[in-house]
Amino acid sequence: MFFVPILITFLEPSANTLLGFLKNAPVLIVVMAFFIAWVLCWLPLAAVIAIALKWKPGKSLPPEQKLPLLIPLYLLAPLILWGISSLGLRSFSDYGLVGNLSIFSSLLLGFGLGVISLAIVFACQFWLGWCKWQESNNKLVLSNLLPIPLIALLVGAIEELIFRGFLFTELNREYPVWLAAVISSLIFALLHLVWEQRETIPQLPGLWLMGMVLVLARFADRGNLGLAWGLHAGWVWAIATLDTAQLITYPGKVSEWFTGKNKKPLAGLAGIMCVLLAGAILWLFPQIPK
Template sequence: MGWQPLQGTKPDQKLPLVASLYVLAPLVIWGLLKIEGSSLHNYGLIWSFSLFISLTKGLILAVVGLGIIFFLEGILTWVHWQPKNLTRAFFLSSPLLIVALWVGITEELIFRGIFLSQLSQEYGFWVAGAISSLIFALLHLLWERQQTLPQLPGLFLMGMVLVWARAIDHGSLGLAWGLHGGWVWGLALLDSAELMSYSDSGLAWVKGIYNQPLAGLAGILCLLGTAWGLNLLQ
């Protein structure tokens, strides 16, 4: 692929690179568990009915948050909706949900599972959460440099919200998995089905620099609203 990490990735390199990483990551995690003699339970992944209840709550909270933000942006004419593409969205929704859940559980197991649990032994839960969230944000620079830089504060805050989700879910990754998967699913569906497009109106720093929600005030407010919603779930 000719990938050079210090230079980011080109569009034609990103898809095969990302796909290979999400295929290899579970194998690396499995190897780590074997070496440590531990299990997924130690990192917050406990297969039980309560996990799927938390997963569902996270999905709903994530989609509702995105819906509110983009609904308000539609009222302000910052985005234009394309209802003619609803049929396309319907057919894409299930496969995209599967992909989003895979991405969500992989990243949550790594960052809010392994990293957070290991770092907590040395630095305490919240310092470990901040460190793992910083790593989570900075690693996104590997994919795309220019558009990711303005998103770094939002990505860090996203990481901390997901840390908070694990904390209030009594150490389980269910809620964080649902939130992460829901955000990925919602944004991927809007983009892939072309359900909306950004207009030229509105301030970039509010709606998102380069049309990236996490690079604007709207995305930050969505995350803060999610944190408030999580607080209500306690």
């Protein structure tokens, strides 16, 4: 996947022309160019992996086989953005990814906020009798103690760099902040349909709201992505751990629209309340213009 910077070097004679075009192009052209380049670079790798997995179009893949397809897709995104920055268009710091220690303190703060907000919502559900804890599965957490946090941090970092970094920043060049936030969050939600449609459709409102709150997290962190990265990773880690170890069961006392349709928190009132709780806390941060 390191052919991206090599390709850019090979095309260096035409870099000035490309830079001039991108600087003057409408923002939608720049956004489309990024996503097209991202997909085109990933497709050859995806084809090789799909052949190795003996996957055929129309055949669903189990979660453990989706991971080999997702990892190269995610790792390619920062390389594409590095290519854009190497042209002199914009830098990673313009997208909120700063190279100083403060990003790690924001990351930890956001991670804690994500876990605590989810814990509060689940605690309320336990108290109401909407769900139960499976103590017999506690031992399964240990086997996933390392891989799930690493995946959560990777997913959080790449998705924040793309959607709250690149996409929001570029849209904000031509559109007001609120509209850039709405559009970038909508694209963030809709792109989740690529991997799973049936389970994702009920989550779309929750995913859109999650995107809006993560934009708020960037403002709370003075334009940096550390807080949003941590918040995103905290939610991914907590939910993935609960799902993988099957720590939660639902006795069916209330409708799935309260607890989350298909056992997905963002597809129910509980997940929406979790995101709103985090958003309310972020709103209290002094950096956000009131």
